[in-house]
Every structure is written in C-alpha cells, then in structure tokens.
Amino acid sequence: MESAHTKSVEEVYSFFGVNESTGLGLEQVKRQREKWGPNELPAEEGKSIWELVIEQFEDLLVRILLLAACISFVSISFAIRGVKVSQGLSLMGDKVPADIRICSIKSTTLRVDQSILTGESVSVIKHTDPVPDPRAVNQDKKNMLFSGTNIAAGKAVGVVVATGVNTEIGKIRDEMASTEQEKTPLQQKLDEFGEQLSKVISLICIAVWIINIGHFNDPVHGGSWIRGAVYYFKIAVALAVAAIPEGLPAVITTCLALGTRRMAKKNAIVRSLPSVETLGCTSVICSDKTGTLTTNQMSVCRMFILEKAEGESCSLTEFTISGSTYAPEGDVYLDNRPVKCSGYDALVELATICSLCNDSSLDYNESKGVYEKVGEATETALTCLVEKMNVFDTDVRSLSRIERANACNSVNTPSNSTLYTHTLHSKISVIYCSVIGSCSLGAPEGVIDRCTYVRVGGTRVPMSSGIKEKIMAVIRDYGTGRDTLRCLALATRDSPLKKEEMVLSDTARFQDYESDLTFVGCVGMLDPPRTEVAASIKLCRQAGIRVIMITGDNKGTAVAICRRIGIFSEEDDVHRMAFTGREFDDLSPHSQREAVTNARCFARVEPSHKSKIVEFLQGFDEITAMTGDGVNDAPALKKAEIGIAMGSGTAVAKTASEMVLADDNFSSIVAAVEEGRAIYNNMKQFIRYLISSNVGEVVCIFLTAALGFPEALIPVQLLWVNLVTDGLPATALGFNPPDLDIMNKPPRNAKEPLISGWLFFRYLAIGCYVGAATVGAAAWWFTVADDGPQITLYQLSHFLQCSPDNPDFQDLECHVFESPYPMTMALSVLVTIEMCNALNRSVSLGVKYRIKYNVDFIFQQDLAHCPHCQKHQLVLYNFIIF
Numbered sequence: 110m111e112s113a114h115t116k117s118v119e120e121v122y123s124f125f126g127v128n129e130s131t132g133l134g135l136e137q138v139k140r141q142r143e144k145w146g147p148n149e150l151p152a153e154e155g156k157s158i159w160e161l162v163i164e165q166f167e168d169l170l171v172r173i174l175l176l177a178a179c180i181s182f183v184s185i186s187f188a189i190r191g192v193k194v195s196q197g198l199s200l201m202g203d204k205v206p207a208d209i210r211i212c213s214i215k216s217t218t219l220r221v222d223q224s225i226l227t228g229e230s231v232s233v234i235k236h237t238d239p240v241p242d243p244r245a246v247n248q249d250k251k252n253m254l255f256s257g258t259n260i261a262a263g264k265a266v267g268v269v270v271a272t273g274v275n276t277e278i279g280k281i282r283d284e285m286a287s288t289e290q291e292k293t294p295l296q297q298k299l300d301e302f303g304e305q306l307s308k309v310i311s312l313i314c315i316a317v318w319i320i321n322i323g324h325f326n327d328p329v330h331g332g333s334w335i336r337g338a339v340y341y342f343k344i345a346v347a348l349a350v351a352a353i354p355e356g357l358p359a360v361i362t363t364c365l366a367l368g369t370r371r372m373a374k375k376n377a378i379v380r381s382l383p384s385v386e387t388l389g390c391t392s393v394i395c396s397d398k399t400g401t402l403t404t405n406q407m408s409v410c411r412m413f414i415l416e417k418a419e420g421e422s423c424s425l426t427e428f429t430i431s432g433s434t435y436a437p438e439g440d441v442y443l444d445n446r447p448v449k450c451s452g453y454d455a456l457v458e459l460a461t462i463c464s465l466c467n468d469s470s471l472d473y474n475e476s477k478g479v480y481e482k483v484g485e486a487t488e489t490a491l492t493c494l495v496e497k498m499n500v501f502d503t504d505v506r507s508l509s510r511i512e513r514a515n516a517c518n519s520v521n522t523p524s525n526s527t528l529y530t531h532t533l534h535s536k537i538s539v540i541y542c543s544v545i546g547s548c549s550l551g552a553p554e555g556v557i558d559r560c561t562y563v564r565v566g567g568t569r570v571p572m573s574s575g576i577k578e579k580i581m582a583v584i585r586d587y588g589t590g591r592d593t594l595r596c597l598a599l600a601t602r603d604s605p606l607k608k609e610e611m612v613l614s615d616t617a618r619f620q621d622y623e624s625d626l627t628f629v630g631c632v633g634m635l636d637p638p639r640t641e642v643a644a645s646i647k648l649c650r651q652a653g654i655r656v657i658m659i660t661g662d663n664k665g666t667a668v669a670i671c672r673r674i675g676i677f678s679e680e681d682d683v684h685r686m687a688f689t690g691r692e693f694d695d696l697s698p699h700s701q702r703e704a705v706t707n708a709r710c711f712a713r714v715e716p717s718h719k720s721k722i723v724e725f726l727q728g729f730d731e732i733t734a735m736t737g738d739g740v741n742d743a744p745a746l747k748k749a750e751i752g753i754a755m756g757s758g759t760a761v762a763k764t765a766s767e768m769v770l771a772d773d774n775f776s777s778i779v780a781a782v783e784e785g786r787a788i789y790n791n792m793k794q795f796i797r798y799l800i801s802s803n804v805g806e807v808v809c810i811f812l813t814a815a816l817g818f819p820e821a822l823i824p825v826q827l828l829w830v831n832l833v834t835d836g837l838p839a840t841a842l843g844f845n846p847p848d849l850d851i852m853n854k855p856p857r858n859a860k861e862p863l864i865s866g867w868l869f870f871r872y873l874a875i876g877c878y879v880g881a882a883t884v885g886a887a888a889w890w891f892t893v894a895d896d897g898p899q900i901t902l903y904q905l906s907h908f909l910q911c912s913p914d915n916p917d918f919q920d921l922e923c924h925v926f927e928s929p930y931p932m933t934m935a936l937s938v939l940v941t942i943e944m945c946n947a948l949n950r951s952v953s954l955g956v957k958y959r960i961k962y963n964v965d966f967i968f969q970q971d972l973a974h975c976p977h978c979q980k981h982q983l984v985l986y987n988f989i990i991f
Contacts, residue, residue, distance in 0.1 A: 113210040113270040114240045114250040121210050121268045129212060129266055148207050148272035208271035209254040211237050219263035223247075223255055225739045225759060226278060227661050227715075232261040232485065246690055246715050247277060248661055257740065261485075278740060281716050285744040285765065293383040293750065294390055294732065294859040295792075299361075302863055310352045313807065314345035317814045324817070327909040341814070346824070348810040354799040355828060356836035361792065364843035368788040376771040377781040378756075384767035386792060387750050388734070388785025391654060392856040393726055395719070395735045397742075398660035398670055400755060400773045403636040406434050406482070407490035410637070411594060413583060414455035414630040415565045421575025423563070425583060426453075430497060433637035435471060435480040435489060437496030437513060450498040454567040459630045460500040462548040462599045463491040464518045471496070471514040480514060487595070490634045491550075492518055547605035549626055553584045556598035562627040569603070569627050580628065587633040593669035594633030600626040635666075638674045645776040646675040653855030654782065657709055659719060664689050664712040676709050683710065690714040701725065719745035732859050734778065736770075737762050753778060787847035789857070795839035796863055801872040802835050802943045808880025809939070813887075817906040819926045821887040821935040834940050838947035879942050886938040887931035894934075898925045 110116075110124055122128055126137065133141065211219070220232040227248050236251050247255065254260075254267060256276040273279055292300070318341050325337030362382065369379040379385055399405050413427040428448070432439025440447040441456075450456040469484025469492050482489035496517045499505065505516050549556060562569045563576060587594045602625060649656050656676055660667050668687050671677040677686065687710040696704055705725040711718065719735065723745055726733045735742075735749035738758030743765040746752030754766035755773040763769050770777050806827055813821050822830075864872070890897045891905050904911075904918060911923040 110210075110270040112243050113208075113268075114245060114253050115243050116210070117239050118210075118212045118237060121212065121270070125268055127268060145275065146273055148269075205254045205256055205258050205260065207256050207269045208276045209267040210270045211235055211252050211254060211265050211267040213237060214263065214265045216263035216265070219265050220261040221254060221258055222261045223258040226255050226258055226281075226741050227739075235263075235265070244691065244694075246713060248713060281741055281744060284716065284720065285747055293387040295383050295386040295789075298863050306352065310349050313352065313811065314348050317348055317811060318342060318345045320815060324909060344810070344814050344820075348807060348814070352803055352807045353831075354796075354803050354835070355831040356833075356839065357796065357799055359832075360795055360799070360836055360839045360843065363840055364788060364792055364795070367843060368784055372768075372781050372784050375780040375784070376756075376774065376777045377784075378769040378771055379767070380763075380769065381767040384751055385785060386789050387732065387767075388782050389787075389789035390732045390857050390859045391734045391751060391782050391785070393655045393657060393731045393733045394649065394778060394782075395657045395659050395722065395726075395733060395745075395749070396775055396778070397736045397738065397755075398658050398662060398667060399636060400738065400757065401736055401770075401775050402642050402658065402670060402674060403638050404434055405486075405636060405773070407486040407595075407634050408433050408435075408637050409490050409494040409632045409634040410592070411587060412459070412494075412630060412632040414453065414459065415563050415570075415576075415580075415628075418563050418565045418570045418576055421573050423576045423579050425579070427583075428456075430494065432493075432497060433640070435482055435493055437471060437480065437493055437517075439497045441498055449502075450500045451502050455564050455629060456498060457500040458564065458601065459599055459632075460495045460498045460517075462550055462601065462629060463632075464495045465548050466550045466599075467491055467518075470518070473510045473514050475511075480510075486636075487597075487634070491597075491632070494632065547602040547622075548599070549602070549623055550597050550599045553581070553596050553598040553631060556600050556626065557581065557628060559623050560600055560626045560628040562625075564601075564627050564629045572628060580631070584631055587631075589665065591669060591672060592633070592635055593666045594635050595666075596631055596633045598631050599629045601629060602626050638670060639774060639776070641774070641776045642674045645779040648779055648852055650675075652782070652852045655709070657711065657722075659711045659714055659722065661714060662712060664710075667710050667712040671710050686710065687712065690718045693718060702728070705729075716741040716744055720748055723749045730859065732856065734782075736775075736778070737766075738773075783847055783852055786851050786854075786857075787845070788843075790848065790851070791843045791845045793863065794845070795842040797868065797872070798842060798947055799831075799835055799839050800864060801875050801946055802879075803831065804872045804876030805879025805883065805939065805942070806830065808876045809883040809935070810880075812880055812884045816884070817909065818884060818888065819891075819905075819908055819931070821884050822932060822939070826932065826936055830936070830939065830943075835943060838944070842947070875946070879939065879946075882942060883935045883939045887935040890931040890934045897930070900925075 110121070113121060116124070125133075127133055205221075214235070214237060219235040221235055222232045233248075233251070235254070238252060240250055240252055242249070247253075254265075255278065256271075257278045271277075271279075274283060318338075321341045321344070325334045325341070327337060365382040365385045368385040369382065372379055372385070396402055409430055410433075411427065411429055413425045415423055416426040417424045426443065429442045429445075430439055431442065441450055442448065450460065467488045469482060469488035471489065471492055472481050472483045473479075474481050492515070496513075496515070499517050501517065503517050505513055508516055549559075557577060557580060560572055560577075563572045563580075564570075584596050584598070587596050602623075604625075605622070646656055658667055658671055658676060664687060668677065668683055671683075671687070672679060672681075677683055685704070685707050688704060688708060690711065690713050693701060693704065693711065693714075701721075702725055705722060706729065711722065719737075719742065723733055723735060727750075732751075733749045734751040734753055735745050736753045736755065737743070737746050738755035740759055740761045742754075742758075743761050746754060746762060746765040751768060752766035753768045753770060754762040756769055756771040757773055758769075768781065806822065809821055813819070888902070888905060891900055892902060893899065898921065900921065904921065907917070908923075908926045911918045911921065911926065913923075
C-alpha cells in the first residue's frame with residue numbers, strides 16, 4: 110500500500126479487507142504472500158573466497174612477481190567481512206517485523222525507538238491520526254511503525270502495509286546492494302603507476318633484445334642463433350626484475366599497518382588498509398550531530414522560576430547549570446555565582462517534580478569509569494539535575510560513585526501513587542499522582558494551557574494573561590536562541606483526584622485529571638557539543654577541510670549547534686548554507702549541485718539524501734568522509750570514499766564502513782586525517798626512493814647490454830637489493846612523524862601523480878650516474894684492480910668473442926668474465942649510493958630533527974646484511990650526521 114501514512118484507519122481496513130478484531134484469514138494470508146512475497150530481506154550473494162583471493166592480484170606489478178603479491182592476503186580478511194553487510198540486515202533480532210500502519214493504541218502512550226532507521230536520539234511518540242503530507246519523511250510519519258525498530262513503551266494494533274524489500278529498511282538494503290565502492294586514490298594511483306611501469310619495462314626489454322640481435326651468433330653461444338636469442342631474453346628478464354620495485358607492495362602494506370596502529374591509539378579503528386592513506390586527501394567531512402559533534406547526553410543548562418507575580422506583570426529568576434554529561438557533578442548559578450537550591454522553595458518543588466515524574470536513573474559503569482543513563486535521555490537529564498541541585502542538602506561527600514549516582518533522587522513514593530504518560534496533540538505529558546498532590550511535566554504550551562495558578566515562593570498566585578505571555582516569551586527565547594533548548598514546563602495540582610476515581614484506560618479523560626494546575630518553573634536542556642569539537646573544527650578550517658553537519662534533527666537545533674562549534678559564525682547568514690531534506694528536494698538538480706558546494710548543514714534528512722549529497726560531492730572531485738551509526742547510514746557509508754561508523758553504532762553500519770570510531774568523537778576523525786596526511790607524505794618519499802633506486806638498476810643492466818660488458822648484476826642480486834637493501838630503508842622512511850605544519854596546508858589533489866614529469870627526469874638523471882657508477886665499478890675490477898685481470902676496454906666490450914683461437918684474447922682465460930668479484934664491486938657501489946639516496950630522501954623532507962631518527966635505523970639494518978659496505982657507509986654516516 111503506497112503512502113499508508115496519509116490514509117485513514119477505515120481506508121486501510123478497506124484496502125486490505127480486514128478489521129481490527131479478525132485480521133487476515135488463512136486464504137488471505139496465502140494470497141497476500143503470493144502477491145507480495147515473504148516478509149524477509151533476500152540475502153545479497155557475496156563473493157566466494159577464491160574470487161576475493163583473485164581480486165588481490167589485480168595489480169600488474171604483483172601479477173609479474175607473485176612473491177611480492179603474497180602480502181596482499183592481509184586484505185582478504187577485511188573483504189570477507191564485507192559480505193556480512195546484507196546478512197546483518199536480515200538478522201535484526203526481535204523487533205517490529207514489518208512496516209505497520211497504527212490503527213489503535215491500547216495503552217496510555219506508544220513510544221518507539223527508531224534511531225536505527227532515522228537517527229533520532231530519543232524515542233518517538235506515535236498516534237493514529239492520518240499524516241496528510243505524501244512527501245513526509247520517516248521522522249514525520251507518526252502513525253507508522255517501521256520494520257527493525259523497537260517498541261520502547263506501550264502496545265497497539267495496526268495493519269501491515271509493507272513486508273520484506275518493500276519496507277523502509279528493505280529499501281535501504283536495496284540501495285546499499287546497488288552501491289559500488291570506489292577504489293581509493295592510492296589504489297587508483299598504484300594501478301596507473303603499474304600500467305605505466307609495465308609499458309616502459311616492456312619497451313626497454315624489447316629495445317635491449319633488439320639492440321643485441323647482432324650478437325646472437327657470437328662464438329660464446331656456439332654459433333646458435335636460438336641460444337643467443339634465449340641468452341639476451343634472459344638479460345631482458347633481468348632488466349624487468351631490476352625495473353620492478355618488488356619490495357613496494359610489502360613496504361606500502363607495512364607503512365599502512367603502522368598507520369593503523371597509530372590511529373588505533375587515537376580511537377580510530379581502521380578496517381581497510383588503503384583507506385588509511387585516503388584520509389590524507391579528505392576535503393569534506395560529513396558528520397552526524399548526535400554523539401559525534403555532541404555528547405549524546407542530554408543536559409539541563411538553564412531553568413527559571415517566578416520571583417514575583419502581581420496582576421499582569423511578573424519577574425523571573427533564571428539559573429544556569431554547569432556540567433554537560435550524565436555525571437552528577439556541577440553547580441547551579443545565579444548571576445554567575447553558585448547558589449544553594451535548598452534556599453528556594455520553588456526550586457525544592459521543581460526538583461521534587463523532576464524526581465517523581467521520572468522512570469529513569471543514573472548508573473555508574475565501573476569498567477568504563479563513567480556515569481550512564483538507565484531509561485530515557487530526557488528523563489535522565491532531569492535525574493542528573495536533581496543530583497546537582499541537592500535541595501535536601503544530602504551529604505554526598507562520603508558516598509562511593511555507585512551510591513552517589515541516585516543519592517538525591519531517593520524520594521519515597523507512596524504505595525497508592527501512580528505514574529502515567531500520555532500524549533495530547535503530539536506533546537508528551539508525564540503525571541505523578543498521590544493522595545497529597547500530583548505533579549506534571551511536559552511540553553510548555555500543553556502544560557501552561559492547563560495552569561490557572563503560578564508558584565511564587567511558597568504561595569500560589571492566579572495566572573493572568575500577562576504572566577502567561579511573559580513566561581511563554583522566555584520559553585520561546587530558550588527554544589529559538591543561540592542554544593535552541595528543548596524546554597519542559599513543570600506544574601502541580603494541590604487537590605488531585607483519588608486513584609480509584611481515575612480511569613486510566615480511557616485516555617479521553619486525561620485532560621480532566623490535568624486541569625487546574627499550578628505552574629512551578631521551566632527547564633531547558635540540550636545535547637551539548639563536545640568540549641574539544643570547536644578546536645577540531647577550527648583545525649579543519651586551517652587544513653582546508655569543509656565540515657558539513659548532516660542530521661535527522663530539526664533545522665533550528667542543527668543550526669544552533671553549528672554556531673556553537675564554529676561551523677557557522679554568529680554573523681553568518683545560513684539561508685544558502687543550511688537546508689532541510691525537503692528544502693533540498695524542492696531544488697532543481699542544478700540548484701542542488703550549487704547548494705552542495707556552499708552547504709554546511711543538512712537537517713531532517715533521510716538515507717537517500719545522504720547518498721545524494723555524497724554523489725554530488727564526488728562529482729566535484731571532493732574526497733568525502735561520511736560518519737554514521739544506524740542502518741539508515743549504511744548506503745552513504747559504503748558510497749563515500751571514507752565511511753566512518755560509530756563504535757556504539759549498528760553492526761550493519763560498521764561492516765559498511767572503512768573506519769570505526771571507538772569513542773564516537775569527531776576529534777578522532779581530525780586526528781586520523783592528520784595521520785593520513787603524514788602516511789601519504791612518508792609513502793611518497795619511500796615510493797620515490799624505491800623508483801629512483803630501480804632506475805639506477807635499469808640503467809646498469811641497459812649499459813652492460815648496450816656496451817657488451819659481462820653482467821654486473823645478476824637477477825638474484827637484483828631481487829636481494831630490491832627486497833632487502835631497498836626495502837629496509839624504505840620502511841624506515843615510513844616511520845617519519847608528521848610535519849609540524851601538516852594541518853596548515855590544504856588537502857592535496859587526489860589526482861596528483863605520485864611521480865610528476867620533473868621528478869621522473871630527476872630520477873632518470875640520478876639513475877644514469879648510479880648505473881654508470883655501478884657498471885664503472887665492475888669495469889674497474891676488470892681493467893685496473895691489482896687483483897683483477899687488467900684487460901683492455903676492447904676485450905671487456907667484446908668478451909663474448911673470447912676463445913683460445915682469437916688473437917685478441919691471447920693469454921687470457923675466458924672464464925675470468927664469469928668471476929663474482931666484479932659483481933661484488935658493482936653491488937657494493939650500488940648499495941652505497943642507494944644509502945646516500947635514502948639519506949637524500951630523508952633530508953629533502955626539510956625537518957632536521959627527522960634525519961637522525963631515520964638514519965640510525967637505515968644503517969643499523971643495512972650494515973647487518975651488507976658487511977662489505979660497512980667501511981663506506983660508516984664514513985658516509987659520520988660525514989652527514991656530524
């Protein structure tokens with residue numbers, strides 16, 4: 110049934126051919142099941158283990174060298190877990206089984222926790238009245254129960270209007286299944302680099318083979334053209350081995366793994382290794398409000414009582430309350446001075462109402478060392494307020510933390526009292542009744558309309574229209590001011606009905622029980638911003654990162670929080686920077702794109718809005734980090750370059766994300782971005798180091814082949830150099846700490862190449878002298894060294910023509926050209942120069958304190974496996990450090 114929330118109860122009954130007393134017959138169930146299918150979400154077919162393994166070998170470099178590809182198995186465990194996303198949607202637990210249109214409520218109230226679907230932090234009051242707006246968002250469909258949500262209190266009868274994939278949560282599942290994850294910028298760059306390197310290697314290998322076609326018939330090959338062709342093909346393969354940085358996959362994985370460990374210490378748990386580097390180029394952070402930018406702990410921060418009331422005028426006494434968590438720690442202030450609440454009769458009565466009209470309590474979690482709520486967030490805020498007020502002057506100094514949790518709320522409730530909750534015009538009202546009086550709290554407009562008196566000190570004064578307007582003006586200021594507080598009015602009835610005179614099963618009579626009330630005071634509460642968030646937002650501005658708040662809360666509250674934390678300044682006109690989901694939908698596609706470029710706040714949004722926002726941002730080449738904690742966030746988390754789930758979020762959100770925040774704190778995201786930037790800087794240094802070193806090896810092989818010299822380096826030596834000699838210094842470069850000004854620079858362009866044209870020219874120049882020096886060292890042993898054969902350059906360049914019958918090689922044993930000594934000389938020079946290159950990479954960072962940090966590690970490791978280089982490297986080490 111489409112738009113069931115807009116229909117009346119009778120229309121719903123008629124459409125499905127049912128009534129409240131009988132429901133569906135067996136034949137009707139069968140027909141409905143054939144028509145709509147079973148009430149379940151189809152499991153998305155995941156990839157097999159072998160498919161996941163094969164995916165790890167898509168890198169062209171890894172395909173060439175399977176040895177280096179073994180490191181890719183680290184990623185398989187993460188990929189397997191991603192298959193569980195849709196399974197998590199199918200296993201929601203014992204919750205609302207389908208989308209249901211509520212027809213009648215069989216309790217005083219019906220409250221539903223639908224945070225898993227809408228992201229709302231408090232339970233929602235439901236009713237049976239039609240919602241005429243066909244475009245209403247899920248948050249506004251107050252007459253609907255959604256599949257996967259929890260009933261917090263009450264019971265009701267309704268008609269199932271959608272099952273399986275047709276439910277709201279089923280639509281989210283379909284959207285997530287159709288969302289393809291994009292490759293990270295690092296993966297894209299490495300793929301591009303692999304393709305380019307493969308092409309260059311192929312061309313060089315073919316060139317070397319073609320250059321030596323004239324030597325295929327040399328005597329050393331026995332006059333066989335085929336043997337000569339095979340020999341030079343082996344030379345070409347050696348050249349390919351020299352050109353490929355075999356240690357690069359291992360070094361990259363090691364660097365990323367080190368980054369994940371450092372991030373874990375900052376409460377950012379990384380689930381996908383490539384995403385570590387992606388954080389470094391994040392340009393937009395789309396953050397949820399509740400629990401990420403705020404504490405997700407409702408806290409009363411302001412309240413007022415009446416000081417005087419006479420005729421049409423009155424004066425109020427306003428108090429502020431410190432403390433922004435559930436910890437019963439804080440003071441009540443009047444004009445910035447702490448006061449004793451026991452000295453105000455109205456405050457004593459206000460605290461009593463907060464305590465009695467309350468089903469919640471505080472609990473001290475010894476393992477976490479924090480106070481937590483037991484019950485509703487709003488009621489817990491009132492419980493915490495009572496503890497801070499301490500109107501009965503309870504001695505709490507000697508109490509343990511567990512005893513302190515509810516010390517001031519221990520008010521004895523008479524045995525013949527009752528507590529009930531109901532709604533009137535969608536406004537909640539909580540009533541506590543006893544033989545001596547009744548207490549009431551709820552939405553100000555609902556409570557104050559039932560008040561005929563106001564409390565001034567210990568006396569009761571009639572409420573005039575002037576007094577009422579003054580009270581409502583202050584409440585409106587609380588609700589629309591800088592903080593946009595959620596206000597609750599508190600009242601009493603001095604002569605309530607007896608319990609046996611009340612019929613709680615008939616909600617129509619509740620208005621009679623709540624009449625003739627006396628207004629006592631009003632409290633204003635909010636979910637306060639985390640104390641460290643404002644500084645993190647400022648750091649994001651310095652780093653050129655735009656922060657966008659995306660929340661299911663109302664626009665006024667969202668904008669108020671944005672101003673408090675620095676997303677908006679006090680002077681900013683938010684007309685073009687803050688939108689509700691409906692306002693965004695009303696824009697044309699072109700206007701939507703323009704809105705996304707300027708927006709800093711989206712309120713009252715649905716899952717489709719989040720995915721659309723991410724899609725627009727990606728269209729502008731922005732690298733987006735998206736936070737979320739509910740099932741409704743999963744499609745956007747999967748679509749964004751960096752999906753960040755909350756540690757307290759659902760399993761579905763976590764499996765769709767690349768990173769999980771253990772502390773649900775926005776500041777942890779900023780710390781992770783800083784770490785990601787540092788990782789990329791280090792990665793860029795060791796990739797450039799490895800490439801420049803390999804260019805030298807390529808030049809060495811190319812020169813020996815072009816000049817006709819014997820092999821200076823054999824493939825085994827090249828593998829040793831690439832995997833060990835180059836790998837350890839490259840790993841050492843990955844240990845560099847972040848630059849001091851790393852967060853003062855704008856995000857790098859995600860399309861920025863790892864190696865630009867100028868850098869490649871530099872590395873080619875470096876490679877030329879490295880290759881020339883390496884070949885020169887081998888030639889020096891043949892022509893000059895005292896323990897060498899001291900032959901001529903002509904003999905060296907024509908060594909393949911060496912034979913006893915050749916007069917150019919008289920008195921020369923041809924096996925001297927197979928001596929390992931010139932290879933040792935070439936390897937010594939190559940390793941020594943590459944150590945200089947490693948130092949050059951470290952020094953080029955421009956931060957002096959890093960040099961010593963890396964040099965020690967580089968040389969300790971290299972001297973251990975390269976004893977013949979010790980003398981040269983120690984001299985070099987002392988020269989550079991001192």
